[in-house]
Amino acid sequence: MSTTAMSNIVNSGVIACLRAQSADVALEAARAAIQAGISVLEIVVSTPGVFQVLHQLAQEFPTTTLGVGTVLNLKDAQNAKNAGANFIMSPAFLKDILDEDLLYIPGVMTPTEILSSYNAGAKIVKVYPVSAIGGVQYIATLKKPFPHIPMVASQGITTDLVGAYIDEGASAVVLSDAIFDKKAISQRNFTAIYQLARFAALQGHEAVKRKEKIYPS
Template identity: 60%
Template sequence: MALASLSLFSPPPPPPPPKTLTAIQNSGVIACLRAHDGKTAMDAASAALRGGISVLEIVMSTPGVLEVIKDLRKDHPSLTFGVGTILNVEDARKAVKAGAQFLMSPCSVTEILLELEGSEILYIPGVMTPTEVLLAYNAGAKIVKVYPVSLLGGEKYISALKKPFPHVPMVASQGVTTESIGRYIEAGASAVVLSDAIFDKGAMQQRSFDEIERLASCAVLQANQAIK
């Protein structure tokens, strides 16, 4: 009888994580793309996807970013696409309307968290300090971006942050190299953001998309090994 009564008051199981969060954790890499025009953005994104990238972020300042997101979602419905450097609700709404599955900011914008509350769209706010991690998580963030991670101490800083916040998924962003992916994931990061490590400035300028595909393939290989 006591056991039966206890079961009646057992808390319900936690809800499953958002599909986009699961996709990011399974990938280990978010490829971050910025380009001078929409055509280059589309070509570079396609090269990265050929290299095995499954989660791609395009920064809001890229001309034609919303059209690129629409086209990518149409051509690759099983992959995950987001828009980065979202700093206000208006841009967040535009990105969501275009089909973005996640939004990312260099800082935490409470208005965007409130705007997306109860939505399937994943918002990844930027944080630096333990206090900012706590505030973002308590405000409803399912995952946070530690930025600029290399200036804060790199993988050692991720390891230090995870000690008080083991339940908070974290993305390491800024200055991460392909060679350091494994160290960040071992330190507790759910994923890393790679920008120049995939979208090399020289390759972008020369439109060397084969090189971008190669760099993407190397990053995916390192991430897969680290996750396993």
């Protein structure tokens, strides 16, 4: 299962990250993004009713890769798994939530954290907070010593930079406000979210396709 989630993330190039003030807004925003072409979606654990929302989405969109973000303890990790999550993410590395059946993407910042997380069993890591520590150039630099470690770039990324991150070696990027715009969420403007998600999904798809041409498997 974790292998499927991993390949879906790499094939998508984009992980849409949703946080909302209520379960019903989260559900509607998620539906809009998925219908627009987003195939990998994480919902932040602080969203009210996050596990119920995830369970509902898993039933409605069985082919979508769904995850829970900002997981900080084993209980939330288990709840995510029980709700049907395909992956979980956290802002740091938590060894006790590594799971054979669930793809775990820990947050890392330094070369030491990247290597030790990978050696401890993480199959892919999340470089966070990427835009605060050098952005695209930071990923390019990290991929030189660690070409074998899959990395997701996360925090403050705009849709126009998706291609640049993937070109420089990121397996995928996390887009939060770039898809789930704060104003659109607060105004329940799901049409705007649909349009932002459609554009983001297209950017991810094009970047992945370009990468496959350069590095055919």
